[in-house]
Structure formats: C-alpha cells, structure tokens
Amino acid sequence: MAKPCVLVTGFAPFGGETINPSWEAVSQLEGEAIGLQQSHIIHTKELPCEFDKALVALYQAIDKYHPSLVLCVGQAGGRAAISIERVAININDARIADNAGKQPIDTAVITGGPVAYWAALPIKRLVQALHQAQIPAEVSNSAGTYVCNHVMYGLLHYIDTQQLDCQGGFVHIPYLPEQAVKHSGAASMSASNVQQALKVILTEALANPIDIKLAAGTTH
Ligand code: PCA
Numbered sequence: 126m127a128k129p130c131v132l133v134t135g136f137a138p139f140g141g142e143t144i145n146p147s148w149e150a151v152s153q154l155e156g157e158a159i160g161l162q163q164s165h166i167i168h169t170k171e172l173p174c175e176f177d178k179a180l181v182a183l184y185q186a187i188d189k190y191h192p193s194l195v196l197c198v199g200q201a202g203g204r205a206a207i208s209i210e211r212v213a214i215n216i217n218d219a220r221i222a223d224n225a226g227k228q229p230i231d232t233a234v235i236t237g238g239p240v241a242y243w244a245a246l247p248i249k250r251l252v253q254a255l256h257q258a259q260i261p262a263e264v265s266n267s268a269g270t271y272v273c274n275h276v277m278y279g280l281l282h283y284i285d286t287q288q289l290d291c292q293g294g295f296v297h298i299p300y301l302p303e304q305a306v307k308h309s310g311a312a313s314m315s316a317s318n319v320q321q322a323l324k325v326i327l328t329e330a331l332a333n334p335i336d337i338k339l340a341a342g343t344t345h
Contacts, residue, residue, distance in 0.1 A: 130166045131159060131327055132192040134183060136199050136272070139174035139224055146301040147198040150319040159324060160331040165193065167327070172197075174272050175225045176217060180279040187283065187291075194292040194330055195280055196246075198323065199273035201265075201297035202304070205312035207255055207322045208265035208297040209248045213278035214241045218270035234278040242281035246294035247333045254329040260322045261314075268295055292334055296326065 135148030148171050155169045170186040172179040187195060201208060215238050217229040248264055255262035268274040277295035284293050298319050299305075305313035314322075 128166050129164060130168050130190050130192050131194040131196065131331070132168050132170065132186055132190050133323065133327070134170045134172050134186070134195070134197045134276075136172050136179075137174050137224060139272070140202075140221055142200070142202075142304060144301065144304065145174075146200050146298055146304065146314075146316065146319060149301060150298070150316050150323060151198055153316070153320055154323060159327045161328070165327075165331060168192065172276060173224060175223045176219070176227050176229055176272060176275055178225065179272055179276050183276060183280060184283060187289070192291060194327065195284075196293075196323070196327060196330075197273075197276050197280060197295045199276070199295070199297055200300065201269075201273075202300050202308065203311050204265075204297060204299050206261035206263045206299070207314070207319070208263055209246070209251050209326075210244055210265050210268040210277060210295040210297065211248055212241050212243055212266065213268055213274055213281055213295065214270070215239065215278055216270050217275055220271060223272055234275050235282050238278070238282055242278060242285065244277075244294035245281060245284060245292050245335060246330050247335050248294070250333055251326050251329055254325050255322055258321065258325050260318060260325065262322070265297060268297065273297065292330055296323070298322075
C-alpha cells in the first residue's frame with residue numbers, strides 16, 4: 126500500500142502580483158516526509174485563482190492522492206501572522222475579478238449547502254505549536270468571501286459529503302518581503318518561516334487528529 130500522505134495546496138498569483146507566497150512556500154515541500162516517524166509524504170498542488178475551477182483542481186488532487194489531511198494555503202496581503210482559519214461560509218462575494226474575469230457577488234459556493242463549516246483541524250493547538258516555534262500566528266474568524274473562502278468551503282463540503290476520513294482546513298499567510306516593499310507599511314514573512322510554519326502545522330495536526338464526525342456542527 127502507498128505511504129499515507131497529506132495534500133498541501135497554494136494559489137497562482139492574482140490581483141496584480143507576480144508571485145503568490147502560498148505557492149512559493151508550498152511548492153518547496155513536494156515529496157518531503159512529515160509527521161512522527163516521517164509517517165506521511167507531502168504532495169502539493171497549485172490551484173488557479175478562479176472560482177469553481179479551483180475546486181475542480183482540488184477535488185482531482187484529493188481523488189488522486191486520498192490524503193489523510195488537506196491543508197489549503199493562500200495569501201492574505203496585509204496580515205502580519207499565520208492565520209489559521211476557523212470557519213468557511215457559503216458565499217462568494219468578490220471584491221475583484223478572479224483570474225478568469227469572474228466576479229460573483231452574493232452567490233452560494235454550493236447551492237443548498239449549509240451556511241458554514243468549521244475547519245476540521247485542531248486550530249487552537251496549531252496556534253500554540255506555532256507560538257512555541259516562535260512564529261507569529263493567530264486564529265482568524267474569517268477567510269473572506271473571495272477564492273480562498275470558496276476553496277475552504279468546497280474542501281470541507283467535499284470531506285463531509287464524501288465522508289472522507291480526512292482532516293482539512295485553510296491557512297492564510299502574509300506577503301513575502303519582496304511583495305511587501307511595494308505595499309507601504311504592509312507586514313511580511315519570509316518564505317523559509319512560512320515553510321517552517323507549514324511543517325509545524327502538518328506535524329501537530331497529524332499528531333492530534335480531531336474526530337471529523339464529531340467536528341461537524343461543533344467548534345474546537
Ligand atoms: N488569496 C485570495 C485568493 C487566492 C489567494 O492566495 C483570498 O484570500 O481569497
């Protein structure tokens with residue numbers, strides 16, 4: 126049997142940026158072993174910054190790898206810390222057009238889906254572990270209403286409806302320093318710190334899996 130794995134995704138650049146820090150950091154992790162006794166292999170995937178198409182690519186990767194954990198990562202320009210998202214909401218409300226020119230306003234991510242899904246990750250533990258590693262981190266109570274929230278909601282809906290034995294959630298990361306120099310006053314975090322943060326998150330989540338069935342409808 127294939128070694129158990131985790132899937133980590135990043136996004137293509139969007140909104141006038143030439144890089145997306147999420148894919149810059151995530152792509153470096155491909156093929157690495159993670160978890161206690163290096164129990165899991167990391168697979169990575171770049172998602173297009175496009176409504177709907179991002180979910181098609183995500184579901185294809187999940188169906189291909191059957192991961193025990195999916196961590197989706199995106200840029201939150203201006204935030205100063207690693208943000209562990211608590212909740213995804215069933216709304217698309219785009220401030221700017223996506224990379225295909227689509228700008229949905231007040232539409233559902235999944236028609237008929239529940240209002241929201243809690244992250245299926247031990248979010249408070251992840252923040253603690255990051256602080257122990259001296260990495261600025263916080264719980265975030267909103268992943269926004271753009272493609273990142275769309276992907277987080279779609280991921281958790283897929284895990285729920287397909288009854289996957291899989292943890293899943295979303296992490297927003299700051300700009301890289303080379304982006305922040307073009308945004309006066311904006312915070313940044315280096316790619317190596319972000320990579321370290323992602324490894325801490327994966328290790329901690331694999332060691333402390335939450336009960337997915339109990340997680341539905343509860344917070345933790
Ligand atoms: N950040 C955007 C979408 C892609 C990304 O990296 C967001 O926060 O919605």
